[in-house]
Amino acid sequence: MKQNEIKIKIQNLNFFYGEKQALFDISMDIFKNQVTALIGPSGCGKSTFLRCLNRMNDLIPNSKVEGAVYFDGKNIYDPQVDVVSLRRKVGMVFQKPNPFPKSIFENVAYGLKVQGIKDKYLIEQKVEESLKMAALWDDVKDRLGESAMGLSGGQQQRLCIARAIAVEPEVLLMDEPASALDPIATKKIEELIFELKKNFTIVIVTHNMQQAARISDYTGFFFMGKLIEVDTTETIFTKPGKKETEDYITGRFG
């Protein structure tokens, strides 16, 4: 496996929903400025794993985490860690576009204002930059004051990406960001991911294996809460090391 700088190091991670263990002893590295795709059948734990990376699972009652997730060398599960600041550094984009029922401008500016930024000029500048980076600027520059709810699904999802990157996170977690979109909007999101990795480290959960093959540098295969195999995407899709991976990606499962 080619070696890049490690951004997140996951060590012996276990996760429980009450009594039920959802993740078993996961250890893997997420490399800086690379796209890591997580694949596996429904219920295999890949989304749970993704949410462990910015402690989104903290919000689930009776959940329990064991093991460590080192973000730039610091364990995010240390009691001293400020979760709000962690989630600013590790942003998230969800499956269904979820813009706020506000204007396009306000959606992107929201995170900046929550952070306490009051300089109007700076906010305008950041909103423009983020919309440009999310490849949405040309579509919306003349109607920034209009409601975000009037945008198409693909545009809404790019708006959510712009909103996520406006606060300048270091890592972007994406949970099936293109699964609710048509092929053209999907292509735009995929191209965007390719561009975004220059500035961000991206971890993406996807059910679409060809999408994982197209956009990611590394791929991890999850099954029944275990990380079966993680390697370069090229290796996973040409000669995977484990039979379970081979069976899943070639459709000979179970």
Next chain:
Amino acid sequence: MYRHLHEELEKLKTTSLKMASEVKDSLKNCIVAFQKMDTDLAQEVIDRDNLINSLEVEIDKICLRLLALEGPVASDLRFILGCMRASIDLERIGDEAANIAEATIVLSLKPALPFYIELGRMGEKALEMLEYALDSFFKPDPEIAIDVCKMDSKVDLLNDKIIKEIIAYMIKETPAIERSVYCINIARRFERIGDLATNIAESSVFIAKGINIKHYCQFDNR
């Protein structure tokens, strides 16, 4: 989606097996035709080359469809690429067999030369290589493939030896020059068939292990 992929892969395997079996028969028959100077059998080999060519085209179509529509990965993808390569090699072996059969028809009109027996044996060696290569391809068993690579150097040596003998004979027996040249061609073609069988064996290693041993014949990860 996957059911269709698997059905198409099954079709690819069946068509490849059919092509392999046709080519093997063609090679076997062209050797027997040469050994017995059986012109009817030689003509049969020539006539059957069309069938082999059409099977190659059919395999191309199936592979193109699979690649364009099914998004194959891992062992499926390797199998498809392996079949594409092997079908090209098999088609060429079919051509070589037909060419040997044509030469046989010409040679059958004149008395035999002393090295026909050895040439026939060389053909049998090439056939044995093809049988091993196909065995390794369809099992797939990369260990057998390595045996094929080893056999190839023996066929190469045999080729050098026979050609030297033919040249020495030509110097002494000038009336036999035309037949001798045909025999040199036949020896070259058997040698080439050995090379093509080696290619098929190498493809079998690619299918089984995902590594490329072309021009190399070893299993270390390249």
